[in-house]
Amino acid sequence: MGGHGSGILxxxxxxxxxxxxxxxxxxxxxxxxxxxxxxxxVLYAVGEKEETLRAFRIGADGGLTPLGGPAAAGAAACHVAIDPDGRFAVVACWGSGEVLVYALDAATGAITGRTDAAPARAPYAGVPESDMVAPRPDYAPRMSRAHYAQFLPDGRVLTIDLGFDLARVWRFASASATLVLDHEVVFPYGVGPRHVAAAADGRLYVSCEYAVAVFVLTPGADGRYAIAGSSPLRAAPREAGEYAAHLSLSDDESLLYATVRGSNIVAVLAVVEGGAPQPLGEVPSGADWPRHHYARGDRLYVANQLSDEVTVFALGADGVPGEILQRVPAGSPTAVVPTSR
Known part of the structure; x- marks a missing residue:
């Protein structure tokens, strides 16, 4: 989307x-x-500008070979999640608000069909923009903007609508690629839920782009999720022009890492048993516009989109990023995702 990259590194x-x-x-x-x-x-990639989902075979050397042609998606397709059983891919489209399900061939992983989920409905009607919890940037008027999908341990899938401050939980109709709405979770007006980090105990942590905060969702005995608490990502007050991006858990799930664009920081929060996370510390991301990151052991890999590099941090004994070990040139990096061959 107007960046300097050539494709997938x-x-x-x-x-x-x-x-x-x-x-x-x-x-x-x-x-x-x-x-x-x-x-x-097999690797799947959304094409945000060209509005597609593509599949690639991963070679022994890490190279990628197209597996079939591109499948049509919606405007600004920005996230893809794969069913743990390998049956489906779910794509969220930021520009059009669409949630799309693609059937995958069991033997090859090729994309074989597409089903569209029902569109989101705005949970707030007639509320003035001035009443929002956090101000939205000029480019984000209030409209449906699907942004993330998360498969849940029980086979359901949760999707995030950043524009409508909404999480929707779906179940699959029998073995088909059709999503049936199970229930919704409505966030405070204007917080802008964006990405999810899922804990082993069923809790879901949701970064909220406009509020620069994290919300905790917990499932009840009936399987319905509800907001159980929230916390700012930073101890300092929110700055104008900063937007929360990705969120992840440490390997032992004792810490949350959050990247914040604009202020260009990595925030660290302590996970409190039975409560909302608490800000623990923060460090500069090392470059400009940290859109995504990947935590692995005692290392943190941060994709700094506007400065064309990935910064590799050593994590201290307390889990807080310390020394930058490496700066890796990369054209407009937007995601750092582990794969295997």
């Missing part, structure tokens, strides 16, 4: 946690998010 992680053998794996338009099939060497 591949890299190895060496014994020191640094990125090596960085190479172009596939030339493809605006692959703003990727996800791997759970059991096959």
């Amino acid at each position: 591949h890299a190895e992680i060496d014994e020191n946690g640094c990125l090596t053998q960085v190479a172009l794996a596939a030339t493809t338009p605006s692959p703003s998010f990727v996800a791997q099939h759970p059991s096959l060497p």
Whole structure:
């Protein structure tokens, strides 16, 4: 989307946690998010500008070979999640608000069909923009903007609508690719839910772009999720022009990492048992517009979209990012995602 990249890069992680053998794996338009099939060497990429979903075979050297042609998606397709059983891919489209389900071939992982989920309905009607919890940027009028999908342990899938401050939980109709709405969770007006980090105990942590906060969703005995608490991502007051991006859990789930664009920081929050996370510390992301990150062991990999580099941090004993070990040139990086071959 107007960046400097050529497609999808591949890299190895060496014994020191640094990125090596960085190479172009596939030339493809605006692959703003990727996800791997759970059991096959197949990678899926949304094309945000070209409005597609593409599948690629992952080669022994990390190179990517197209697996069939591009499948049509919606405007600004920005996220893809793959069913743990490898049956479906769910794509969220920021521009059009669409949630799309793609059937995947069991043997090859190829895309074989598409089903559209029901459109979201605004949970707030007639509320003035001035009553929003957090101000929206000029480019984000209030409209449906699907932004993320998360498969849940029980086979359901949760999708996030950033524009409508809404999470929708779906179940699949029998074994088909049709999503049936189970229930919705409505966030405070204007917070802008964006990305999800799922804990092993069923809790879901949701970063909210406009409020620069995290909300905690917990499932009840009936399986319905509800907001159980929230916290700012930073101890300092929210700054004008900053927007929360990605959220992830440490390996032991004791910490949350959040990247914040504009102020260009990595925020660290302590996970409190039975309560909302608490800000623990923050450090500069090392560059401009940290859109996404990946936490692995004692390393944190941050995709700084507007400065064309991935910064690799060493995590201290307390889990807070410390020294920048490496700066890896990458054209407009928007996601750092682990894969296997």
